[in-house]
Amino acid sequence: MKLLDTINKDNLPKHLAIIMDGNGRWAKQKGLLRAFGHENGTKSVRVTVEACAKLGIENLTLYAFSTENWKRPKLEVDTLMKLLISSLKNELETLQKNNIRLNCIGTIDLLPAKAKTELLAVMEKTKNNSRMTLTLALSYGSREELLNAVKIISNKVKNNIISIDSLDESIINQHLYTHNLPDVDLVIRTSGEHRISNFLLWQIAYAEFYFTDVLWPDFKEDDLYEAIISYQKRERRFGKTSEQIK
Numbered sequence: 363m364k365l366l367d368t369i370n371k372d373n374l375p376k377h378l379a380i381i382m383d384g385n386g387r388w389a390k391q392k393g394l395l396r397a398f399g400h401e402n403g404t405k406s407v408r409v410t411v412e413a414c415a416k417l418g419i420e421n422l423t424l425y426a427f428s429t430e431n432w433k434r435p436k437l438e439v440d441t442l443m444k445l446l447i448s449s450l451k452n453e454l455e456t457l458q459k460n461n462i463r464l465n466c467i468g469t470i471d472l473l474p475a476k477a478k479t480e481l482l483a484v485m486e487k488t489k490n491n492s493r494m495t496l497t498l499a500l501s502y503g504s505r506e507e508l509l510n511a512v513k514i515i516s517n518k519v520k521n522n523i524i525s526i527d528s529l530d531e532s533i534i535n536q537h538l539y540t541h542n543l544p545d546v547d548l549v550i551r552t553s554g555e556h557r558i559s560n561f562l563l564w565q566i567a568y569a570e571f572y573f574t575d576v577l578w579p580d581f582k583e584d585d586l587y588e589a590i591i592s593y594q595k596r597e598r599r600f601g602k603t604s605e606q607i608k
């Protein structure tokens with residue numbers, strides 16, 4: 363039996379977030395430059411995006427570039443930005459064909475002008491698509507996102523737009539870049555690293571985690587299905603007892 367057939371379509375994560383890691387090591391293992399790893403990583407992005415949409419996942423968020431990744435050598439950053447631009451151009455068709463809306467989180471003002479323009483253009487062209495929201499985390503850092511929310515909320519409190527007494531979790535949610543997304547249900551990280559690397563710290567409060575040694579350029583449909591099957595075997599208790607859940 364195919365892995366896909368064992369997935370319960372009624373118990374999919376509503377929001378799947380993926381830390382796509384291991385491009386550099388994939389290339390190194392093959393004696394290639396890191397850039398080849400990133401290039402091949404884009405193929406896994408396409409495969410994963412299409413597979414998630416076909417499966418019925420409503421929200422997919424991909425960690426593509428962190429606030430910390432700006433510290434990489436300039437040549438690598440330039441390569442990643444060029445790949446971002448070409449992927450946005452090439453994948454518009456895939457997004458339209460699959461009825462996927464593109465969204466982004468992060469400080470996109472820091473991206474090169476060309477990348478930002480292309481990103482906004484694809485977001486605009488896909489804004490009415492409704493099968494799945496694909497969010498790219500670009501120049502994204504969770505601490506920066508939280509700090510930004512604190513600043514906006516503080517200003518509103520100072521100007522009597524919000525009272526301190528009315529502050530609650532939903533107000534914080536509304537001021538995050540992810541304000542239009544549900545909490546993350548499942549986080550997948552590839553490449554054998556077991557860390558969060560400043561990704562969606564608030565939004566993963568009750569997420570399930572799935573770590574795989576597979577390097578991102580090798581990640582394909584069956585790896586995605588295995589992660590979802592693992593997720594579906596878990597009992598999410600949210601602090602309650604097992605008896606309360608049943």
Ligand code: IPE
Binds near residue numbers: 386387428
């Ligand atoms: C993930 O692969 C891509 C980005 C972080 C942009 P890496 O480039 O981190 O690959 P490794 O971890 O060095 O193998």
Ligand code: IPE
Binds near residue numbers: 431
């Ligand atoms: C996390 O990967 C960021 C992305 C996948 C975009 P990194 O490779 O940058 O993370 P660390 O440095 O191993 O924590």
Ligand code: MG
Binds near residue numbers: 384385
């Ligand atoms: Mg890495």
